[in-house]
Amino acid sequence: MSLEQLKRDFDRDGYVVLRGFLSPGELEELRARAEGCLGEAEKGEAYPGVVKNLNKVDPWFEDQLQRGRQRELISALLEDDLEPATAAWFARLPGETSGIRPHLDAVGHRQKGATIWIALDRADRENGCLYYAKGTHRRELPSVVGLEGFSAESEEAVAIEVEPGDATIHSSLTVHWSEANRSRRSRQAISYFYWAASTEGE
Template sequence: MNNAASAICTASAVDEYTRYRDDYLRDGYVIIPGFYQGAAFEELVGELDRYVSEVVPTLPDSAAFFQEQGSPESLSQMQHMVDPYFAEFGIREPFVSLAEALMGEPVRVGRPEWFNKPPGTAHPTPPHQDNFYINLDPSPLTMWLALDPVDTENGCLKYLPGTHRDGLRPHTRTRVLGFSQGISDWSDEEAAAQVPACLQPGDLTVHHGDTIHSADCNTTTDRHRRAFALVYHTASAQRNEAAHVRHTATAREQHLGMGLDVD
């Protein structure tokens, strides 16, 4: 994982979050209402706004994805955010303690990401497993912090509970920018069994890297669906280099096919 940083936290803080571990291990995800609020949340939102206005215009196409090139309001994803503020954000509390409570050992964090579905987004997020992209053993976890009210109308995450216990499924190429691979043997029955994660700003959902999840289109005309994400892995995790090379090549081919500058 790029820019991994050792995380330090207190035993008491980890103990506080172990109550979520059973649900996480059973379902492959857990929702924590009101996890990050108040002044700390407002500071994060302000720093994200700064990054969007000041840093994104300087980034290559492969680091910031727009649904329409030349349309700033259509920004839909920022990958591997490189910035002094965000470089250290992932080792802050309470995120680290929660990650260690769920994973059961010391963790490291990768560079953060930002997701958005602007109003009227016609592209659903395909069903996928994060670790098909990340390629770590053991599998990492993703923390997804809602920045806006999120529901079924503007494209909330939807989980298929328990799928983290079945390992990685076959994936195939998609035409969805930022999600170059989607599950290839997805069924209508599985789609119907997904559970929506409706959230308010500051609510957090955490999912296992092998948990299948997706998101629908944003059918609203005036509501964004923004979220800030952190990926944690155990300090002992090892990358499957062959799988990582294959995924990187596929993503590059997708970007080139869409006319993006990847150099």
């Protein structure tokens, strides 16, 4: 898909899906790096399946955050320079009874940004795939976890089923969530989050 088409889709829907974003070799390196630093990173108490700031544990993640090829693509989609924020690990563990409720990534005065989410495992409805609420980046919504009125049955909800090495990019204003992992399979991903540089100091 051309950059022009990706930009049109991103502007219309608030997200894009990139099939085969990583080669098999790149995927294995990413998986190995993630496994190597998870023990040193701090897991959040509220969300045990989330580990942020991998880039502060392993310089490799800092290099990917600063210079990975996704940075140029996200900059083009946002039409802005970027301020790299964090690399993170997200997992829905087998048998989990809850996911992460509908929310935005935008915080307070910082509204414009984007996340690339790279699948380490297959993600589907059974093991807690991402859901996006298409077009919600064009609405004014509060930045809280647990936005009302969004579910897998919502008209604008899209289940993002992906294979290992696939990626998605979503706006910080796009409502997204994941549900429980009802399978015996893990659903892991690595994300890189960026603020648009123009939001600094607003």
